[in-house]
Amino acid sequence: MTGVGPGPDPRPQLSPGSGAPQVAGWVCTDCGHPLALPAPxxxxxxxxLADALWGPAGQVWSSTVLRVPLPGRTPPMVLVYVDLDNGPRVLGHVANARVERLHAGARVALTGASPEGDLLFDTE
Structure with missing residues (x-):
């Protein structure tokens, strides 16, 4: 089969602008619903939908420690769902080397993206 590939990266993307890292996304012009992934x-x-920027700060909604090895990743990894301030919920990794999960409600800040394209967060 030709022309079959992985397609565009489905993860939220950082804004290419300078300054503090922010997630590039959209907001509904009618109801104000925030999105981090493209939609029609x-x-x-x-x-x-109108273009919007989200972050860098947010609040942990949930987290877990992944201890299973995955291709290109070294366990353990702390994964977090973060409700960006006034923005959407996104999945990311905790940037520092800690291996305990973060509690719901903890404040975090977006620090950038990993070489693999994962959003990186650290505690504030």
Whole structure:
């Protein structure tokens, strides 16, 4: 089969601008719903989407420690779902070497992206 590939990276992307790292995304112009992944219209009200930037700060919604080896990754890894301030919920990795999970409600800040393209967060 030709022309079959992995396609575009499905993860949220950092804004290419300078300054503090931010996630490039969208916001519904009708209901204000934030998105970090592309969509043709708002998944809540089908309204139009406008470009937006989210972060760098947010609050941990949930986290876990992944101790299973994955290709290109060395365990243990702390994964976090973060509710970006006034923005969407995104999945990322904890940037520092700690191996305990973060508690819900902990404040974190986006520090950038890993060489693999994963969002990186650290405690504030």
């Amino acid at each position: 219209w708002c998944p809540i009200c089908r309204g139009k």
